[in-house]
Amino acid sequence: TAKPRLYSGMQPSAESLQIGNYIGALLNWKQLQETHDAFFSIVDLHALTVAQDPALLAENTRRTAAQYIAAGIDPASSTLYVQSHVPAHAQLAWVLNTITGFGEASRMTQFKDKSARHGTDATTVGLFAYPMLMAADILLYNTEIVPVGEDQRQHVELTRDLATRFNSRFGDTFVVPEVDIVKETAKIYDLQNPTAKMSKSASSPAGVIWLLDEPSVTAKKIMRAVTDAEGGVVFDRENKPGVSNLLTMYSVLAGRSISELEDEYAGRGYGDLKKGLAEVVTGTFGPIRERVLELLDDPAELDRLLAHNAERASAVAEETLARAYDRVGL
Numbered sequence: 001t002a003k004p005r006l007y008s009g010m011q012p013s014a015e016s017l018q019i020g021n022y023i024g025a026l027l028n029w030k031q032l033q034e035t036h037d038a039f040f041s042i043v044d045l046h047a048l049t050v051a052q053d054p055a056l057l058a059e060n061t062r063r064t065a066a067q068y069i070a071a072g073i074d075p076a077s078s079t080l081y082v083q084s085h086v087p088a089h090a091q092l093a094w095v096l097n098t099i100t101g102f103g104e105a106s107r108m109t110q111f112k113d114k115s116a117r118h119g120t121d122a123t124t125v126g127l128f129a130y131p132m133l134m135a136a137d138i139l140l141y142n143t144e145i146v147p148v149g150e151d152q153r154q155h156v157e158l159t160r161d162l163a164t165r166f167n168s169r170f171g172d173t174f175v176v177p178e179v180d181i182v183k184e185t186a187k188i189y190d191l192q193n194p195t196a197k198m199s200k201s202a203s204s205p206a207g208v209i210w211l212l213d214e215p216s217v218t219a220k221k222i223m224r225a226v227t228d229a230e231g232g233v234v235f236d237r238e239n240k241p242g243v244s245n246l247l248t249m250y251s252v253l254a255g256r257s258i259s260e261l262e263d264e265y266a267g268r269g270y271g272d273l274k275k276g277l278a279e280v281v282t283g284t285f286g287p288i289r290e291r292v293l294e295l296l297d298d299p300a301e302l303d304r305l306l307a308h309n310a311e312r313a314s315a316v317a318e319e320t321l322a323r324a325y326d327r328v329g330l
């Protein structure tokens, strides 16, 4: 067990993941699980920090798990589990709340942004406490490495501060994790508005490629993607954002360089490029979609697998929690 311990979480925030989640996160995790002892959590407690439809949240949690498995997270070698199945998360979060300064938590930029958007009355204490729950997630597993995007750096820095503070106040208890900022992987843009990031909560329905779209729907969306009147399959983010976006997806999913693709499509129209991309995307997502449907078709088996992985997670988490409780006199 010389592999470094890694932790990452994702919210069950939609019925389907979109292609940006696959390219920007999943492909990376798939690689990391080979070289790390990886814990991947579907963080449903975090999802509760904004209003949720209960039936939908339960359904999206299971669907998110199925998509991660189908896309290549191996639940036998990685510990893929649902956060609320392991009570230690909420328990340790409470202890961490008690050593976090109110001012310190108030300075978290994600909280400031989200609470400004929601307004004071719709902003919950849960949203305020989000970073301390995330710190508990990480610290429970003696995590050495947390691969996150730049937007999560401040939360991992807080986690480091809390671990260090706890250790010096109560005695050595937590591993202080390293922030591993995932270098900006390919960013994917909305097909209809190629200067805006593609997102699960995107405004244009035709602009998002969902992992669970039927292949014919995906192909249609790609064929209708916004390009430009200039012609010429050339990567130029500034002047040709639509074509550049198509080339980025093509390059990542086909494992071919952009310049190789530019050569292949030199002197040809955008229709050809789109057809080629549609084949690559449906070739990748088609089998994943089939596998997801299979997994969802047997919810008892999926639940059994998640329960089994939650037990594996609990075994590690309970030990850390017991140590922390003991240190503070509980």
Ligand code: ADP
Pocket: 011, 013, 018, 020, 021, 022, 023, 024, 025, 149, 185, 186, 187, 188, 189, 197, 198, 199, 200, 201
């Ligand atoms: P969404 O905007 O779809 O709700 P999240 O903000 O929940 O996505 O991010 C989940 C993961 O997917 C993050 O690691 C994020 O960097 C990645 N991701 C999301 N959208 C994109 C995108 N358009 N391009 C690249 N990566 C993305």
Ligand code: NA
Pocket: 010, 011, 013
């Ligand atoms: Na998220």
